[in-house]
Amino acid sequence: MADTIESTQTPTFVREITKMSEDFDRWYTDVVRKAELADYSPVRGCMVVRPYGYAIWEHIQRAFDDMIKSSGHENWYFPLLIPESFLAREAEHVEGFTPEVAWVTEAGKHGRLEERLAIRPTSESIIGGTVGRYIQSHRDLPVLLNQWCNVVRWEMRTRLFLRTAEFLWQEGHTFHATAQEAMDEVDLILEYYRRIAEDWLAIPVLVGRKSETEKFAGAVYSKSIEAMMRDGLALQAGTSHYFGQNFSQAYGISFTAHDNRREYCYTTSWGISTRLVGGLVMAHGDDAGLVLPPRVAPVQAVVVPIFRDAEGREHVRRFVETWQDLIRDAGVRLRVDWSEERPGEKFNRWELKGVPLRLEVGPRDVEANQVMLVDRLSRERRPLPVAGLADRLQEELDRFQIRLFERALEFRRRNTYEFATLAELVAHFREGTGFAWAPWCGRDECEARVKEETGGVTTRNFEPDVPAQGTCLVCGRPARWRVAFGRSY
């Protein structure tokens, strides 16, 4: 099997975007590539993140980094390479990740290494094996650490942003003196993730706990945010894990408590990744391409000048130059497109790239001291006076952000169902998608049965504090939780 594929010398350009309704998967890949978010690379399963995609990731990074720093988390950096013996110390963890590990076995003049080194698939083991030395007493706790880095998970089937052999993420790892404090940390971060998804990416999410089957390898429990894509499939968009003392025992991370006894720490970990960029595409996009929420859009408003000849161009240019810097100084990410394409081509390109607001400026607009506003959602044209334009654009962007969220929420509402029996649920998922709520006893067997009979529908998450009514959709025992089922990426 060749592990390096595709000659880069023969580029394949995406000429047209497949219609979403025709083939959602191809539509997705077409949009990601044609909107210049990312591209395949010559390394199997690894992607090239292009500037337009990377800029979105930078906005997400900045927002989340500010949140965690405001609550005392600090950024560290730990080694990329993890000795095999380290990875092996926590049994469930190693079992969960080993099938996906890429191994360094030779290096430099050394030649063959005595012990294989794993490229981190996640860093619990290297952090667990390192951070213990900084923790002596309860006064050293909590340790609230985070790192922004790349990880490698050797997946057989990959997809740009959603599942790639290498991806970028943040991974938080925290160490606490009490179980309660660690569990509170899991919830704090989950709330940050909800804000990133809902307030920044305009994607409504289900916030809840994963089942035993779906939790992280080695966790006591995992919580997640789950988003619905426009094909009705679920995307796990962020996870926050509580480990109890599992990892601290495996890695010997202990502290001297108030009563002078040595105790193991309670730990958590949590992560979001560049997968969110893919989620953004699939939650908001349409047949014309991307639709970007203003808060993370690299370009929030694009000016398309309209003119017939060089003189007209000069006329429009002088007009635009009287206000473009005012708009930028007010904090709007504005681009003026002076390229040589025709206006219609520019409209298409910036729609493809999901820019929220387009400002058309022609000779008549210059006379009227106005711009013609077209937004990416409604596509209606409305004149806006240049006086007070910066404030008006900010208002439009704020409104766009809210409308986009509400549209996604409405979409989720229309694609959310409630079932009482396995038969109903199976019947629904024969053709249908979306989220299906059902009462569940909480046992693995019933979950497995649903997965089997539907050919892959799994529990997404549930609110652990909300007791369920009725009986388990599968076995008829009293229900423990009301859980959301769905097919997922």
Added chain:
Amino acid sequence: MADTIESTQTPTFVREITKMSEDFDRWYTDVVRKAELADYSPVRGCMVVRPYGYAIWEHIQRAFDDMIKSSGHENWYFPLLIPESFLAREAEHVEGFTPEVAWVTEAGKHGRLEERLAIRPTSESIIGGTVGRYIQSHRDLPVLLNQWCNVVRWEMRTRLFLRTAEFLWQEGHTFHATAQEAMDEVDLILEYYRRIAEDWLAIPVLVGRKSETEKFAGAVYSKSIEAMMRDGLALQAGTSHYFGQNFSQAYGISFTAHDNRREYCYTTSWGISTRLVGGLVMAHGDDAGLVLPPRVAPVQAVVVPIFRDAEGREHVRRFVETWQDLIRDAGVRLRVDWSEERPGEKFNRWELKGVPLRLEVGPRDVEANQVMLVDRLSRERRPLPVAGLADRLQEELDRFQIRLFERALEFRRRNTYEFATLAELVAHFREGTGFAWAPWCGRDECEARVKEETGGVTTRNFEPDVPAQGTCLVCGRPARWRVAFGRSY
């Protein structure tokens, strides 16, 4: 040979810092570890960057990222793993880097890979092998790209920050239609690097070109900034390379020029790394520890409250709380140390951590509505009234930044020499260190002779546009350049 070393279960703490004059290398490692910048890891040659060290790197990142974005550069992300066949395409390049490469040979369920994958030691080859597809015509140029990432170079002898198997850096890669434009880019970035070193890190640098022997593997020429450490050794602190068409020919990166002919691009690459954090330690530190330039200091001013009892503590606390937020809101990174140590211990700790300004606040200061300012350079104590404190602190920080730079400049002046003959230079470097300027014919042989006779002194860089006077210090031929010699890290 064991490739994973050191049990992390038996932490070795640095109790005292070795005196700089006794053993500079041990002094350096003690300071890096005890000031909590970084630490050894269980992976041979890889380090753990701790929050205090990482925060300095974040300040450097932000400053440089703003500079390059202001001139149209964009951040991308390329794969960590590079197929061996890609690395091999540029002959000099592969020869230069292969001895340091860590190889992935096994992955996931695949088991053994058909082709080895290199962990990037630098990304010319993967970027060169990828970016060509985005360049069709001269209208697509220039492509000005950058990435922030980790790289791995398997070094035999490693040192925290200065030479580690894995390090963090930015690598810029640019593609131009003309040689002149590419050469201008090399100089633009070199000027940014000079600003990072001098204006941000307060480290004066020699800005110039490297010799043929010292240039980057595969470059037409390399330029660098070279700093002097407090042991008189040179640190190459940033490099900017001009490749001509070497890489674009090897990787087939061509464009259609105005005259419709297909031409190869002219390319550059350039990088700075976490090595700069080590340079910061060695350029400014002293026997008490770090001295940090305010512009990158994680903590710019620390308040140490002084009191006898709980009542005194409350008294001081109420006072500090009347102004601490005003200082922070004015943009000063202020920390108030309410830990349980004695004031003397706190003084030592924050001096060790190189915090520029210390504000002591005791009962008498509360009465006088003032703080007692002690700066890390002069250590003189001066009262500052609370009225207008934020502005005064900003002024003090600005002055501190300048004084630190001037001190380093003065140190470099005192340790810079001018020699006309090899004999003089060899005699000097028998015991001495520092930079030694000498006229040089530019030939490899003469450079090699200096290196041999001094046991390792190399050319650092030279100003290519300044013609030299006199004759080569080695061979007596007419000098081509005046070049700086030095021992280097």
